[in-house]
Amino acid sequence: MRSSTRRGWLVGGALAVAVGVGSLAGSSVGASGSSSDLVTLTVGVTQDVDSPNVTVGYTVAVYELWNLQYATLTDKAAADFETIPGLAESWVASNDGLTYTYTLRDGLKWSDGTPLTAEDVAFTVNTSRDQEWFNHSSVTANLTATAVDATTVEITSSVPDPKLPTMDVYILPKHIWEEHANGDITAYDATDGVGSGPFTLKEWTPGQGWTMVANPNYWQGKPAIDQVVFQVFTDGAAMVTALENGELDAANDIPAEQFASLQGRDDIVAVAGAQGGFTELAMNGMAGGIGDGHPALLDINVRHAIAMAIDRQQLFDRVALGIGLPLHVLGVSPDQAWLPEIAEEDRLDYDPAAANQMLDDAGYLDTDGDGVREMPDGSQPLVFRYAERSEGTQGAALRELITGWLKEIGIDTEVTVYDDAQLGEIVYAGTYDLFVWGWTPFVDPDPLLSYFTCDQVTYDAAEAGYNDANWCSDEYDALYQQQNQELDKAKRIELVHEMIRLFYRESTYVVLYHDADTQAYRTDRFEGWLQQPAGTGPVIFTNSSPTYFNLKPIEGGSESGDDGSSVGLIVGIIVGVVAIAGIAVWVLSRRGSSRDERE
Incomplete structure (x- = not known):
């Protein structure tokens, strides 16, 4: 989210x-x-x-x-996220574990009085699969739903699916949404x-x-x-x-x-x-081939130098005021079992001297003495556009510290403030260099992991995907497919760890800290x-x-x-x-x- x-x-x-x-x-x-x-x-x-x-x-x-508006076939227990009955009161699995038959509660109705039936479930699952709805497809991509009768729906996966029998996608009223699905469903105001x-x-x-x-x-x-x-x-x-x-x-x-x-x-x-949410500094990885990101960000040495220039412990102490967790890897679930340790030799901890040396060695020098490095061929100074969020409560404080630390390693910034809608547009158009934002994951790690696959890279701003790191990797995609179908939880956890370590090394995201949801x-x-x-x-x-x-x-x-x-x-x-x-x-x-x- x-x-x-x-x-x-x-x-x-x-x-x-x-x-x-x-x-x-x-x-x-x-x-x-x-x-x-x-x-x-x-x-x-x-x-x-x-x-x-x-x-x-x-x-x-x-x-x-x-x-609040859309119930799901299965629900999550408040105490521990355990899968519990929702619209479905029970379910049974086939011997091969690929098909689950759900029995809906008797007398279900939509708020307008229309009966809620297995047809609504089948419509949601099959249409979201075929049209690749962003908020459903990580669950329904391999599923086919058949309404056996009004209160029975059969859901079959084409591959082993470790998420089943959990079915926590929002079920939509077919009598409202079907006509919109036949056209441009994204244009519907809902x-x-x-x-x-x-x-x-x-x-x-x-x-x-x-x-x-x-x-x-x-x-x-x-x-x-x-x-x-x-x-x-x-x-x-x-x-x-x-x-x-x-x-x-x-x-x-x-x-x-x-x-x-x-x-x-x-x-x-x-x-x-705590539910696994995090704040990150994102860099334009330019994988989609659109926009005008700074070419220096294609160099992993520059990305590593930026990561090492940022004192994340100080951000946690001064901006988050110690509320949350000082973790620096992708948060993919409220369950920290999915989070790997990063080996000491692979960590990109705060070390501005090493960051400066790394840039020197890579040929990014300040040849005109203005305090800003240039590209190795002297063609362009390292001046990055920094997009600051106006929404939320930490944007200005984060920007002040981060841009100051970048200045200390010879990187200048041009700051523009955006609301979330505006920021989304420039991110998916690729017309940015740096921004700070955050994610809150679901219970299962699959949805958030899916955001950074090649399928979710934006190649056309009018058909944007979730991958706002604008980065992808064949190795990451292969690991994603493996964990997506691995039924052994211990093996799946290790695959996810490997994915997160790879993402950490590539550093188009620098995770600043894991947030706490501060409420009262x-x-x-x-x-x-x-x-x-x-x-x-x-x-x-x-x-x-x-x-x-x-x-x-x-x-x-x-x-x-x-x-x-x-x-x-x-x-x-x-x-x-x-x-x-x-x-x-x-x-x-x-x-x-x-x-x-x-x-």
């Missing part, structure tokens, strides 16, 4: 302008709701939904929306609000937030909460203030500077949840908050987001002081108008472009 911009973004962006204009004045639901009869949970966030369309979106924010999860989308105002309402047809019963309102903040400190003032019930992505101040309070619980919630309104996994994970924005259905209002609990307009509407109007203006300018200046995806 991430944050960027994908195929179909131009259509989605233009639609977002229309949705935003129509909704700004009307969306003012706060922690007590627009009516005293509504039980409303209000959550502060720093990242907006990019697109509700499951074939287009990529951000952590939209995965939370999907987790604001229909028809789902099978505990809550469904009511409205989305880009730049301001989104509201989800309880699904009366949810298979576990109607939630105790009537609606969940997600409010977007551009200032993390303001979000924390709103939480402290009782204008929010919970908040996600709390700045590290404010997180400590929330610990130890009676009315607020602060949670630093109030204790005076709702009870039933669940960490996933138990004891170490976050309570919201998790792999399957079980907290929301589990929450119950505390009898006699405090109520918010207003209807939320002081936070949601005022902040939302300012942010929304700026976002609309920015999108409008972008649409006018980039009429031929497209795309959406990331954390």
Whole structure:
């Protein structure tokens, strides 16, 4: 899960302008709701939904929306991610382990009252396979689903599949999505609000937030909460203030500077949840042959020198404030068993003297004495374009330190600040040199590992893939295929370790640290908050987001002081108008472009 911009973004962006204009004045639901009869949970966030369309979106924010709106065939236990029944109440395997027959629960319905049947499952699996939906294909690429009857679906894999019987892709309503799948499915705005999860989308105002309402047809019963309102903040400190003032019930992505101040309070619980997410400095590997990345980045010596110039422990201490884990390898799962050790002789630890020597030896010299090295043939100075994210809470601090360290090894930078949608566009067009972003993995490592295969490299900006390292390797791809079909877990872990070590050596990504999901919630309104996994994970924005259905209002609990307009509407109007203006300018200046995806 991430944050960027994908195929179909131009259509989605233009639609977002229309949705935003129509909704700004009307969306003012706060922690007590627009009516005293509504039980409303209000959550502060720093990242907006990019697109509700499951074939287009990529951000952590939209995965939370999907987790609430679309149930899956199998679910994940809150305590330990164990595969448990979801829409399917049971399943059996064939003798060869290639076919699983799932039995759906009786009486399943979509939120609009339409029966949910095995046909919906077969449609989702087969169409996502054939059309290679980005958020489904790592699971469904080798699968064929057949609806035996209304409550029985048979799923067969063409190869051994270590992920089965887990089937955790979002099942879509065939009666809504089939017509769009027959055309350009990525152009569909997906604001229909028809789902099978505990809550469904009511409205989305880009730049301001989104509201989800309880699904009366949810298979576990109607939630105790009537609606969940997600409010977007551009200032993390303001979000924390709103939480402290009782204008929010919970908040996600709390700045590290404010997180400590929330610990130890009676009315607020602060949670630093771990689920394998990481922040990385990415370099343009130029594997797709498009864009205009700096040629020096094709040299592994330059990439290694950059890695060795960065004091990652200092970043962890000064920017993350020690919240998270000081790990420097690709995070592919919340389970650290999938993470390898890097041998001492292969580590690219902080060593600016060695980095300078490496560049000297490779012929990158400062021949004119301006403090900036040139290419070995003297043709071009080592001045790299650095793309800084405006969303999130750490971008500016990371940029200040990283660019300073690069300067110490003779590399200059030109910094431009982008929101996530803009950054996605330049990444997939290849018109960048460096950027800092992050990923949050799923429980199984396969999806995140798949992002860096050659199949996911972008060769045409209008048909972009997930591989924003813009790097690929035949060796990596071969290892990916092996782990994808290895049923022996110990052998599969070793294959994954080998892949991560290879990725580390190639260094188009420099993993800076593994993030903690810094969150907090109030204790005076709702009870039933669940960490996933138990004891170490976050309570919201998790792999399957079980907290929301589990929450119950505390009898006699405090109520918010207003209807939320002081936070949601005022902040939302300012942010929304700026976002609309920015999108409008972008649409006018980039009429031929497209795309959406990331954390």
